Amino acid sequence: MMLWHGESHSTISWSVKCLCFSSAAGRLVFEDFLRTEYSEENILFWLACEDYRKTTSQTEVxxxxxxxxxxxxxxxxxxxxxIDCVTREEISQNLTQPWPNCFDRAQRLIYGLMGNDCYPRFLKSxxxxxxxxxxxxxxxEREAKSSADASPND
Structure with missing residues (x-):
């Protein structure tokens, strides 16, 4: 996969902590990796929860x-x-009157799973x-171009 222009600094910072979630390019690359591990449902669930939290219409919720x-x-x-059966049951009960953060506990569990399990393997992939x-x-290449641009012309 090719880097997008301007992504090199972000790519390196992904290894510091799970920053790929704040970058669209990072999410796509991480999702590709999870697909190879047959666990892309984790990031897809996390993203679905992020979108869900922004939903305002009760019908849409x-x-x-x-x-x-x-x-x-x-x-x-x-x-x-x-996720554990307690969290699963809690969500099931909340479906009659869903609220904006009814998936938060499950989302935190999945985020932790990705951060502690999948993400370290991603960094070694x-x-x-x-x-x-x-x-x-x-x-x-940028350093070479900067050096060339800074050199006096003969």
């Missing part, structure tokens, strides 16, 4: 909550996330290592 539950939370869901190499190459 109800629809979105049911969709998230059916896709990620219920037992045998197509993209079932790995070939995908991430290739991005680091691209970022380093871009940095060297």
């Amino acid at each position: 109800m629809t979105a909550a049911k969709r998230i539950y059916a896709e990620f939370v219920q037992v045998d869901a197509p993209r079932q996330i790995n 070939e995908i991430y290592q290739a991005l680091l190499e691209q970022a380093e190459q871009l940095r060297k």
Whole structure:
């Protein structure tokens, strides 16, 4: 995967902590990595929860909550996330009157799972290592261009 222009600094900072979530490019690369591990449901759930929290219409909240539950939370869901039965049951009970943060506990659990389990493997992956190499190459090219631009013309 190629870096987007201006992403080299961000790419390197992803290794400091789970900053890829604040970068669209980072989320895409991390999602690609999770797909290779057959665990992309984690980031897809996390993103669905982020969108859900921004929903304002009560009708849309109800629809979105049911969709998230059916896709990620219920037992045998197509993209079932790995959460404890207490959290799963709590969400199930909240579906009758969903509120903006009814998925927060599950979202925190999944974020922790990604941060403590998937993300360290991502930082050691070939995908991430290739991005680091691209970022380093871009940095060297920029330094060379800056040096050439700063040199007096003969």
